[in-house]
Amino acid sequence: MINVAHATISFNRVPNGPRGSSHLLILSPLVRRLTVVAATALCLALFAMPRVFAAERPNILLIVSEDNGPELGCYGEPFVQTPVLDRLAAGGVRFHNAYVPQAGCSQSRAAFLTGLYPHQNGQIGLATWKFRMYRQDTPNIVRSLKTAGYRTGIIGKLHVNPASAFPFDMQKIPSANFSRKKLGDYAKHAEEFINASNESFFLSVNYPDAHRPFIRQARGLPKNPLTGDDVRPLAYFGLDTPQLRDDTADYYNCMNRLDSLIGDLLTVLQQSGKADNTLIVYFGDHGADLLRGKRTSYEGGVRVPLIVQWPGRTASNMVRQELVSTLDLMPTLLEVAGAERVPDLPGRSLLPLLKTHVPDKVSSQWRRYLFTEYHLHSAHNFYPQRTVRDERYKLIQNLQPGQNNPGYAFTLNRFFADLPNTIKVAPDHVRAAYHRTQAPPAYELYDLHSDPYEFRDLAAATEYLTVLAELKKQLAAWRIRTDDPLLIPENLHRLRAEIDACLEDGDANKSRLTLTYPDYFFMPQSKQR
DSSP states (O other): OEEETTEEEOOSEEEOSTTOOEEEOOSOHHHHTSOHHHHHHHHHHHTTSOOHHHHHSOEEEEEEESSOOSOSGGGTOTTOOOHHHHHHHHTSEEEEEEEOSSSSHHHHHHHHHHTSOHHHHSOOSOGGGTOOOSOTTSOOHHHHHHHTTOEEEEESOOOOSOGGGSOOSEEEOOSOOTTOOSTTHHHHHHHHHHTTOSSOEEEEEEOOTTSSSOOSOBTTBSSSOOOGGGOOOOGGGOOOOHHHHHHHHHHHHHHHHHHHHHHHHHHHHHHTTOGGGEEEEEEESSOOSSTTSTTSSSHHHHEEEEEEEOTTTSOSSEEEEEEEEGGGHHHHHHHHHTOOOOTTOSOOOSGGGSSSSOOHHHHHTSOSOEEEEEOOSSTTOOOOEEEEEOSSEEEEEESSTTSOOHHHHHHHHHHOTTHHHHHHTSOHHHHHHHHHHHSOOSEEEEETTTOTTOOSOOTTOGGGHHHHHHHHHHHHHHHHHTTOGGGSHHHHHHHHHHHHTTEETTEEOGGGOOOOHHHHTTSOHHHHO
8 A cells, every 4th residue: 555645545455335345446547557566656756746736625624413404594494593504504505405314313424424324334223322334444534535635533422333433533522412511612622623734624523402402501502592482383393382382492592502603613714714725514413303303204304404615616695406415425525625436325426516507407417316214213213214205295115014103102202291182182184194103104105395394194195196106116226226224024123123122111221232233234135044
């Protein structure tokens, strides 16, 4: 292996994807046609070349918030005060239809870091519940950018197993910090890292807001907290109670505080003199930990805010309507950095959508269908699902149809014990939606134009049979294309048995959980028996 000007030429074979197929990682297509001797000569010649390319590459600042959907001022939320993020959107590109592959912390983070769906990289549940990627050597953003010569740093939790797969140069505040202690340290550590060197950097800053507990005020932020009297519950609840108003108000308080902390971070970047050469990406890891949000496949769980700003390179105050995924971040960042691309990733570079003038051809050839999934969060809520949406319609496939979804009881018992009585007297379409969440059918179909909060299931309506059939076809093809291990019934039964084995009197006991799915998910079916 030869390291030259922060690039690496490697003639070792490395895995590509969960099954361990391989490809040759090398400097460029030209090198593929060179012998080892010729490649060595090229490397020696590069030592004499000016290192101007390193200065031209942008820094990359990734800002990730916890457990929040697009409840920001720039997305039209009237009760949230987010002037910092609103200005970021005004100076860049805001994606209206941005999604995470799964509405869970570890699952979402592993997905954007590897560019793979959870069922492809293996992080199908929480890292704190022993779930993990199949392989430590799965390609990821951190390793790729480090190989390309970037300094790499993370502030806040990683929450992916194994952590050693991500070779950050700097790691600070590794805990979840749900108590919101020393919130000023995020900007402080960022300042130290940004100013430590003039080499290009990749820095991921991961904030604890708006994760539960919804702390009304921390470090004096927000200065004027909202109360339940100031707000209305989120529309996708379909319900209105004093508790829901109080929870919504404190969720919004978390968002207001998050905005202030991001303001401190961006001030540090501006004062460093590096802001003009820094690509900034902000997004949430999944939706709010409220009703029909986190731990579900509904829009409240998988749709997130995504804002990209790159001074002088991206459009300003542009809103894009295309269907995008956080899986698109890895190919985007590798292209921006001039790093070696990782082949066969399911995402696409967002760069064509960031320009001031996006040709109609680019927009028309963008993805027509977007896919998400669900497996479980902790062992309390195993209920695998697969989803697909197009510009208008969304299909959810429940892989255990007719069975009670334990995630429904988990959410209600943990946070909303008195809510069943409210659901009983709710309007018919709202009551039906909660009953459907509790015991879903095989398929759910929604018209997101007329029913953006997914209250009316159209799967049984004869006038939507053509739509249903097309989305079923697209979903089935995607599952085959991405080697979904749950296409094999034995894998689903075996994984459920492992989860059920840790249950004691209906509650999950982490110490009893033994997970072996990385060993059998991609085993030939004949060897599983």
